[in-house]
Amino acid sequence: MKKIPYRFILSLLIFHFLSFTSRAQPLHQKQEFTHADTLRGTITPERAWWDVTHYSLSVNFDFSKRSISGYNIISYKIVSAAAKEMQIDLQLGLDIDSVLYNNENLSFRREENAYFVAVPSTQNEQEINKVTVYYHGIPRPALHPPWDGGMIWSKDDNGNPWISVACQGLGASVWYPCKDHQSDEPDSASLSMTVPDTLTAIANGRLRSEIKNGDGTATYTWAVRNPINNYNITPYIGKYAHWHEDYMGEKGRLDCDFWVLDYNLEKAKLQFKQVIQMLHCFEHWFGPYPFYEDGYKLIEAPHLGMEHQSAVAYGNGFANGYKGTDLSGTGWGLKWDFIIVHESGHEWFGNNITTKDVADMWVHEGFTNYSETIFTGCEYGTDAGNAYVIGTRKKIQNDKPIEGPYGVNQEGSGDMYYKGGNLVHMIRQIINNDSSFRMLLRGMNETFYHQTVTGKQVEEYISKTSGIDFSKVFDQYVRTTQIPVLEYKISGNKLSYRWTDCVKGFNMPLKINFGGEKWISPTQKWKTIKIKKGEENEFSADRNFYIRTKQL
Missing domain, CATH: 2.60.40.1730 (tricorn interacting facor f3 domain)
Incomplete structure (x- = not known):
């Protein structure tokens, strides 16, 4: 039997550790709840x-x-x-x-x-x-x-x-x-x-x-x-050292202050240059930074990081990626500092818009996870952003729904990060107009400015503002672990298709590649369209959709 190199085994262990830590939750997942949980969550x-x-x-x-x-x-x-x-x-x-x-x-x-x-x-x-x-x-x-x-x-x-x-x-x-x-x-x-x-x-x-x-x-x-x-x-x-910068943003001058341990000052000044890039990108997509009156601070902390409002905790070692690793596996995640981007994204989603119950924490983490894709797109183009979010799918476990139980201080699955981000990405594809999608994100932060909301309020806002009924899409991806399957069959000059492994009434539109890009509107009943000769072997679903396909 061939001996497996020690370095390979070590790499596997590190990968599994990072896969866990990058999606670990602030609460332990409980199977049973106590009176103390009810006192805390109700x-x-x-x-x-x-x-x-x-x-x-x-x-x-x-x-x-x-x-x-x-x-x-x-x-x-x-x-x-x-x-x-x-x-x-x-x-x-x-x-x-x-x-x-x-x-x-x-x-x-x-x-x-x-x-x-x-x-x-x-x-x-x-x-x-x-x-x-x-x-x-x-x-x-x-x-x-x-x-x-x-x-x-x-x-x-x-x-x-x-x-x-x-x-x-x-x-x-x-x-x-x-x-x-x-x-x-x-x-x-x-x-x-x-x-x-x-x-x-x-x-x-x-x-x-x-x-x-x-x-x-x-x-x-x-x-x-x-x-x-x-x-x-x-x-x-x-023992902190400090420096200050001004950022001229959408609401005028924003005070940006940086605090790091005194011996890390010089490398921090280099790494933290990404903050201005981040603010410029996020203000464009999400609207003005929500806390101009309190300023923006990035502070070195004795832990990896956290979205502490106007005082973001940083512990990523002044290096790009997530602890030096690309969570997407595409290479794009090594081009920027994960903690600067992700934890600052929470200023809009989590701090400005806050869910009333942690059961809806997927709103915080799904949209903030997608802020990583937004930033990648700002810096390197839409195709790079698409590749990044698609690359994170390998971390989705579908162990339980991303919506948690209410009233007991318990969030849903850790999939709220990567599955949540891919859900937002699909909403963007279905809207099919980046100007409209951008205005939706900015509108969310304006409509729910400094408010606590329910997940349902966010869902209803997206459907109403976009003019597209996303209710079944949310039911599918937020409240089940099923990945919808597009079944299709090609017979003669006809393509037939339908959704399976989905909630009742699931009707998500889908972009396909079939003699060029086309949009179809599958339901759980078979639908049929005519195809041209030569297209029979060209079918594929657009990779920006988190689904499975099955040819019958």
Whole structure:
């Protein structure tokens, strides 16, 4: 038996590892759900009556003890008759010390990862009130961030503390008390961080103050003026160097700030030149960057990357590709930095347009995955973009639908990336007009500007705006694992075709190559068209469609 070279085996192992990590999800896929999952994923009565308007979060970080302490002033609007209790989420490992309302202590009880705070009965609808929640503890450490997330207590190459958080899916309540449901974003927020004065602390938005406390610590306060996902509020603490650039965009001057570990400054300045290219491309296709008031920042992080709003986390080693690898296998993915492009794409899809339930997370990841194709097309042409998205199909596993179960804080299959991207690509083909497709993407970001939405709202918007009923296409690719099959047969001067392995009523139009390009409109019933002599052996489906074909 021929011996398999060690290098070949190692290459296979690396390929499988990258295939896993590139599609790993921020939540573990669960087969059964607990009461804690329901508390986390449902709009409970104790959540329904109030709407978050602002978080004012202040946190002290103790690197030696891996502990944090602080408070969050939660401003909220009463939208309906107040319940007797308010649900405030804070995960095990952290404890609430007290809750103050108008300087009075409120009683509270704990249930799993949620606290239920007794609230005064004197609150009235439409009032805006505040509670201050004091807390402390040792937050869950991140084991494999950003996928297995939590608090990151790391060190840089020089042994300096390097601290951050990655908590998408897991939830922001892993490190601060909040209303930890994706449907309710604070309209604005601030984060004050007290750290050793030898370090710099950075967060979302703009720096409001930097105070030397005279005891070996410093307090940095950053603030955002726009609505923000809970999990996007994030500290970056380390020995950072900084530079600034201006980008003249669709809404005027956009502040672009870059923060990297001091010893990485020169190579970062070279690699991060791609940011301006990315902004130019994405503003053209998606509309203005959604957070001009808060600026754009790219910040080196002690993990691979995350779409932290106006403060994108970067950990891709200042190299092109995904950790030096092309996820499409075509070569195009090595021509640009995956983390710069993908995580910044989330500023439009995920941060600007946010789904109410993580079950619809395919909206975030499918459209953002397709932003990679858009960028490839911007830089290298449409054919290169097509090749890239088609190349990613080999990673689709069709293990489960990309839409997850609702109300339990659980997303669908990791296929939401590559299958989701290919779904958007097919929508583009069917619209068959890039100007119209571009206006659809820009219209989405304008219509749902700074909003939380459902997946159904996005689907209905696409159908209504395009004038094409995509409902069965969404049912097929979002809610099943079936790849539709075009069955066809050629007899004499006739081509017959139909869809199989599909949802009832599936009617996706399809471009075929058959004596030239043609559009057909298959259904689940046989249809027949005449063909010319000599075309019998030329049939193929356009490769931009994620389908299978079967000749009978």
